[in-house]
Amino acid sequence: MPQSVLLVLDVQSLIVERYADPDYLSRLGRAIDAARRAGTPVWYAQVGFRAGFPEVHPRNKMFGALARAAEDGPARQQPPNEIHPAVAPHPQDIVVTKRRVSAFSGSDLDMLLRAAGVDELVLTGIATSGVILSTLRQAADLDYGLTVLSDACADADPEVHRVLVEKVFPMQADVATVADWAAGL
Structure with a gap:
């Protein structure tokens, strides 16, 4: 029987604040609770950098502004950006810090x-x-089996979210709602 893990990705307070869906954290919380009840491990990945952002090249369009801001200001430290307390990890949960967009890039996730x-x-x-x-x-390139919980993911653009979960992701993953996934545990 396959061993699975529920991955909670980039649900850090500063990121959550930028998304308008007030019910998102409660849906994600239901997925986390269902996983815990079923004995499925819950792991987290969060984006983070060292003081001064030495991992970030200025050409990086997503993270380069952070590095440039660190050069310009006295605070060369990343602001605290903990996982949102509504879905915070338990002591037994694995938390991985990543340095790029993918949870695998710049982290030890695959090894773990x-x-x-x-x-x-x-x-x-x-x-x-x-x-x-x-x-x-x-x-998918690393040959993991994949499920995406469509309503436990969020995006600033609802149409982009819809296209990804309805048309793109099903080519490489199963897509389910939290309720349907939890019912199958």
Whole structure:
């Protein structure tokens, strides 16, 4: 029987604040609760950098502004950006810090998953067009089985979210709602 992990991706307070869906955290919380009840491990990936952002090249369109701002200001430290307290990790949960969009890039996620015998990933998080898309593509190339919980993902553009979960993701992953996935555990 495949060993699976629920991955909660980029659900950090500063990121959650940028998304308008007031019910998002409660849906994600239901997925986390269902996983815990079923004995499915819950792991987290968060984006983070060292003081001064030495991991970020100025050409990087997504993160380069952070590095430039660190050069210009006295605060060369990344602002605190913890996982949102409504869905915070428990002590037994694995938390991975990543340095790029994909949860695999610049992290030890693949090594940890393989060491734990995990071969199935259930993806949740913010943003559908960012960390979910990038992680799904890389995980598929690494031969993981994949499920995306469509209503436990969020994106600033609802149409982009819809196209990804209805047309793009099904080519490489199963797509389910939190309720349907939880009912199958």
